[in-house]
Structures are given as structure tokens and as C-alpha cells.
Amino acid sequence: MAYTLYGKAGFGSVCVEAALELVGAAYEFVELDPLGEAAEQRRLRTINPVGQVPTLILPDDSVMTESAAILIWLGDRYPEAGLAPAIDAPERAEYLRWMLFLSASIYSTFSISDGPERFHPDPATHPTLLDGANQRRADMWVLMNDAFDGAPGPFLLGETMSLLDVYVAMMSRWDPGRADFVDQCPALLPAVEATEADPVVAAVWARNFRTGG
């Protein structure tokens, strides 16, 4: 009963790799670069027609995509790991809200950076599109930061680390990079640092990111 995770170092598969490690599930990691050579992209599209990672094959051979959905599913599938608020826990609504916010409002801006030609065929428009995506991402980080300003911590939902912390910690490493995140998201930073101090997360991060962010 093992999972197969298609991903690439530093890409969106990092959070799923961390979740699988944290719940103690057996998995095989298969590296496929969604932005790599055409043959590699074609191979990924035969598994996930969108051509994106993370793509996770479940033990029953079904295909799961969408990072937030995968994390929520793994958190619920392995409740003993304590990585997701139970369905009737008071933190559940906040957990779902921000998991989906990260996916829909922050991760989605990278879809523009990863392929502006998908949004407008004229290359002359791409610098404007990229600027807009970067600005939108920065605005959304600030909005999320403000929502957690004054939260008791040490993790986003309180005393225990959840997959929401893992998801934020992964994205905090992406463009424009950790220095900007430290600057713009001081209310989120303690949870990110506490998450990255977890030995299981730290080992996954060491495989995926250069130290220091």
C-alpha cells in the first residue's frame, strides 16, 4: 500500500512529500519537471492532463491532483498524525478557509509566472502580466498576514502544527523569496520557523531547498 508522488525538488510536491513523511506513509518519489523537456511534460500529462505537480497516485491507483485537496485528504486520512483539525473541531473552518485561500489566491499566481503565454499569446504583454501576478501575490500575502496578526501561535491554528503551516512554509520559500516574506509577513513567520524546525519537515526541506531560504 504505497503512494507514488510525481514532483520536482522545490516545486509544489514539497508539501505533499512533507505530509507523506509526517503521516509515516510509504511512497515512491518520481521526479518529473512540469516545465522541463517536451517528452517529460508529455509523460506528466498522461498522468495529470493539466501537466502539473504535485500529482499523487493513491494506493488504489487513483490519481489525485491539487495540492490543497491532497493535503486536506492526507490530513483526514491519517487523523492519528494530528496534522488537521477534526471535522467538528473549532479550528476546522479556519483551516479549510486558509488552505483554499493559499491555493486559489497565492499558488494560482504562479500559473501566470509558469506560462504567461497561456494567458495572452502576445509576448509584449507578458512583462505586464508577470508584474500583475507578482503584485497580486504580494497583496494576498499581506492580507493573510494581517488576518493572523495577534494570533496566539506558535502555529497558525494554535498549539499544534497542521498541514496549513506546512503549506505556508513551502510557499514562503517561493518567489519573491524568503527575504520578502520576512518583511511582508511578520505575523506568519513564527509559525513558518516553528514548522521548519520540525525534524521531519527539516529533512524534506533539506532535500528541496537551499538552506536559509
Ligand SMILES: N[C@@H](CCC(=O)N[C@@H](CS)C(=O)NCC(=O)O)C(=O)O
Ligand atoms: N493548482 C495546482 C497548481 C500546481 C502547479 O501550478 N504546480 C506547478 C509547479 S509548483 C506546475 O506544475 N507548473 C507547471 C504548469 O503550470 O504548467 C495545485 O495546487 O496543485
